[in-house]
Amino acid sequence: MAKPIRNGFESMKKDFFLFIGFSIIIMMAPRFFAGGYLMNVLVFVGINTMLAIALNLLLGYAGQISLGHAGFYGLGAYLSGVMTTTLNMNPWLAMPLAALIVGCLAFMIGLPILKLKGHYLAMATLGLGIIMYIVFNETIEWTGGPSGLSGIPSLEIGDIVFDSDVKNYYLIWSAALAVMLFSLNLANSRVGRGLRAVHDSEIAAQVLGVNARLLKVEIFALSAVISSLAGSLYAHTMTFISPTSFGFNFSIELLTMVVIGGLGSIYGSFLGAALLTLLPEILRGANDYDIIIYGALLILMVMFLPGGLVRGIPTLYRKIVKVKSEANHA
């Protein structure tokens, strides 16, 4: 599952150009789609890409599952929302503060929770996510409870107020590209290699001098911080949040994005996020039945393309080519 270790200068250069190319395409996109409803959907693709990358760092690189990431996402959104509405704080100050609080919280919870493995970790993080969801619903005096929190201010830089889909697109995608670049770097750094070692064998990693326990907790906290930032951005671009966006189902959706795109692939996370965000738009008529498709996708991916689309499609392609050339020989 883990990628072969690449730290040569050549591959770094290749990665760099790939990223530049990707960024240019992303930044050009509004020229073609501006004005339409699609713009709004693409903003969500950006937010979901950040979230999928955050989960992928934990799941794909360190091999640790979390079914509670929607909780951290929600916590970021609500902290930003409450601090800017009730406490009248500047959004630019509230966002890092929220991320800091979520990061510290995740670190403290991570210490005991990441001692658990496999199924137990899955259940524990799931429980954690549901507890957070219940708290969003029940602390009505702060969050507005099930009816949601409205009137969250938009972000501003000087005279520019981020209140339209196109402006939000640039805002969200700048953040998403930053998260992507950071994660690509992290994956090819000492930390990334340590994470992959932990993924393959925790004991072997520890023997080689990787502090596996601390590393897992740190990546869990980092992943929560990215999710929290995505949550804050979501709150400020939508200006309204309610608990339903941060429930168990969304945690599962994030998991599906990461698995479909490919564990341990940053671009895969983008692909998964884009697919799963656009899918409900394509399946308009199917309204709530899209969960059937999520379920089927999860099963099919694990069974037939465990490497996700990013690795699965090239493999599939090679197989088809091979079969064809064999047929030609015969």
Add this chain to the structure above:
Amino acid sequence: MQLDQILQYTLSGLSTGAIYALIGIGFSIIYNATGIINFAQGEFVMLGGLFTLTGLQLLHLPLWASVPFSITATTVIGILFERLAIRPLRQPTPLNLVIITIGCSILIRGLAMLFWGKDTHAIQSFSGDNPIAIGGATILPQHIWILVVTLIIIAINKFYFYHTISGKAMRACSYNRRAAGLVGIDVRRMVLFSFIISSAMGAVAGIIVAPLTMTAYDVGVMLGLKGFCAAIIGGMSSGISTVIGGLILGVLESLGAGLISSGYKDAIAFIILLLILFIRPQGLFGKADSERV
């Protein structure tokens, strides 16, 4: 007055606790035979309730016939689940198993939504709704049904695991699958058996609880998680400690909802779950076991 209330909460807590215990035992049976935590366990419970509804309303069967119909139908789903999703898996790593059982769980839930719709359905009580007074508290006949059925199921379970060849073979698998294979036990068949038993038990739990709480396509999530919590308290045993775990959970939840806040009722179970996993991952009554940590 206060004492009566506590008695009331305890009694209703015991009957929901019995349901959690049944679901928890379902989790443990599959876990012990295969090492899988079946995230779709709650869906069996949901299917149990909804198939009974189909039996009663669509097929116009009497209750005594709807119940076996529902158990059979749910068990067939359990068998299909094992055959189509678990057995063909080429890389059965814990991560893949978690993802695939979650996938199955939402697939089953989605299909249930397609067949039965999103409405909440009521199912008739087994023997009327006249409350029975006990001390200063009252309980419904359905509560008694739940407790009695749970006791019977646990007794059958005990008999199966300790006095029949296939039950003993299944226990052998839970101690060591390889060794069980070496002495001639067909491990894969035992895996299938474990899915059959636990889907049937899930269905029973869903059937007996449905008249009290109503049923809908999405009841499986919470019930499944609470059942898992019961199993964790009991140290994933398929015996009495999971039953006690379920009862403790049911009573604590009911008391917490009544005396502290009903909004946080569901949070209580998960806080207990996290505390147990952090402090005593081997369960309240178990000996230290490094497997889970």
